[in-house]
Each structure stands twice: as structure tokens, then as C-alpha cells.
Amino acid sequence: MSTAVAAAAAAATSSLSRCSSSTNSSSGNQSHHQSLIAAPVSPPVLSRYESQKRRDWNTFGQYLKNHRPPLALSRCSGAHVLEFLRYLDQFGKTKVHNDTCPFFGHPHPPAPCPCPLRQAWGSLDALIGRLRAAFEENGGQPDTNPFGTRAVRLYLKEVRDAQAKARGIAYEKKKRRKSQVQQNGSSQEIITMQGLEARSSTGSNPIGISSSYGCLGNNAGMS
Numbered sequence: 001m002s003t004a005v006a007a008a009a010a011a012a013t014s015s016l017s018r019c020s021s022s023t024n025s026s027s028g029n030q031s032h033h034q035s036l037i038a039a040p041v042s043p044p045v046l047s048r049y050e051s052q053k054r055r056d057w058n059t060f061g062q063y064l065k066n067h068r069p070p071l072a073l074s075r076c077s078g079a080h081v082l083e084f085l086r087y088l089d090q091f092g093k094t095k096v097h098n099d100t101c102p103f104f105g106h107p108h109p110p111a112p113c114p115c116p117l118r119q120a121w122g123s124l125d126a127l128i129g130r131l132r133a134a135f136e137e138n139g140g141q142p143d144t145n146p147f148g149t150r151a152v153r154l155y156l157k158e159v160r161d162a163q164a165k166a167r168g169i170a171y172e173k174k175k176r177r178k179s180q181v182q183q184n185g186s187s188q189e190i191i192t193m194q195g196l197e198a199r200s201s202t203g204s205n206p207i208g209i210s211s212s213y214g215c216l217g218n219n220a221g222m223s
Contacts, residue, residue, distance in 0.1 A: 049130075056127060057134035060084065073140075078149030081131075085124055085155065092119040097166045107168040121160040128152060 046054070063084055064071045071080060095109070096118045103109040132147035142148070164170055 053130040053134050056130050057138065060131055063087075076146045078146050078151040081128075081146050081149070081152050082155055085119070085128075085152075088124075089118050092117045094118050094120040094123075094163070095167070096163055099166075104166060105168040118163070121156065121163050124159060125156055128156065 061073070064073060064076060064080075067080075094117060095113075095115055097104040097106070097109075097113065097115045101113050101115050103111075103113055103115075128147050132145055135145050135147055136142060146152070
């Protein structure tokens with residue numbers, strides 16, 4: 001009888017041991033699973049160019065939303081893009097001399113003058129390049145891209161030629177080695193977004209564009 005009792009006790013102890021081991025294993029797996037769920041996923045780090053392109057795209061969308069009347073992207077044309085570029089001119093930082101100004105064609109004026117400030121051609125050209133790419137990345141078709149229309153290309157050419165004469169600067173693309181272009185391509189012609197936010201806070205924003213969109217800065221060598 002005592003032998004049977006001892007055997008039953010041993011069996012119960014073995015069963016409890018297996019149960020405890022299974023419980024510990026299950027608890028460990030659950031804890032590991034929870035730690036995997038709780039681990040934060042780091043978002044991909046965007047390049048300076050990609051970050052700027054995203055801001056430009058969001059800003060243009062806000063511009064269309066605040067347009068009077070509001071304008072859907074599907075109905076946006078080259079004419080609306082030109083309207084946007086002319087609107088940005090009021091926040092420019094590049095002095096463009098009138099043809100009656102004594103400093104017309106002078107690359108380094110010796111004194112200030114009342115000529116207007118405009119967006120530099122290089123800044124506008126870079127902006128249009130990013131918006132053209134963003135349009136197609138967001139589902140737009142190349143043949144309906146308003147940023148690639150002939151009217152926009154002609155406008156940029158006119159701005160370039162007019163500013164070259166007014167400021168006495170010849171805009172010529174320098175030849176660079178392919179490796180240098182690839183290395184620096186993502187960091188060239190990035191528009192700095194500053195200034196418009198301050199203007200918006202003082203109420204000088206007639207169209208009501210988001211204050212997150214700053215003033216287009218001068219391109220390198222175009223101050």
C-alpha cells in the first residue's frame with residue numbers, strides 16, 4: 001500500500017513539474033512577444049532633397065486649398081502654376097533692377113536702390129523640378145503634369161533672361177564630373193523656407209497660404 005502511495009505522489013510531483021515548466025515557457029514566450037510589439041519602429045530617414053520635396057508638395061496642396069475659389073489638383077493647369085510663382089515673388093530676396101535704375105546690369109551695386117525684390121530664377125527652377133517629380137510620385141501622369149507645361153518652361157526662361165540682364169549675371173551651367181554631380185545632386189538648389197511665416201503672422205498673406213511655407217531663399221551665388 002505504501003508503495004502505491006509513493007508512486008502516486010511521485011507521479012503528481014512530476015505532473016506539477018511539467019505544468020510549471022510549461023507555464024514558465026509560455027510566460028517567457030508571451031514576454032518576448034510583448035517586447036517585440038513594444039519595440040518602436042524607426043521611420044526611414046529622408047534625404048534633404050526628399051524632405052524639401054515633401055514640404056513643397058504639401059505647401060502647394062495647401063495653396064490650392066486656400067485658393068479663391070478652392071482648386072482641385074485634377075483641375076490645376078500651367079496657368080495656376082504661374083499664378084503660384086508670381087505670388088511667391090512678393091517674398092523674394094533677390095534684387096532685380098529696373099531698366100531705368102542706374103545699377104541695371106551691375107552685378108555688385110555700390111549703393112542701395114528702390115528696385116523690387118524677386119524670387120531668384122534658380123530657386124524657382126529648383127522648386128518646379130521638385131514639384132514636377134512630386135506630382136508624378138503622387139499618382140499624376142506625365143502628360144498631364146502642370147509643372148512640366150510649355151508655359152511654365154517659357155516663364156522660367158523669361159525670368160532667367162530678365163534677371164541675367166538686370167543683375168549683370170550670365171547663368172551658365174558649369175560642367176562637372178559625373179561623380180561630383182551624383183554626390184551633390186541631392187543637396188543642390190534647395191530652397192530655404194524662411195520669412196513667409198513671419199509675414200503670415202503679421203497679416204500680409206492675401207491668399208491665406210499656410211504659414212508653414214516660408215520665403216524662397218536665394219540660390220547659391222544668386223544673392
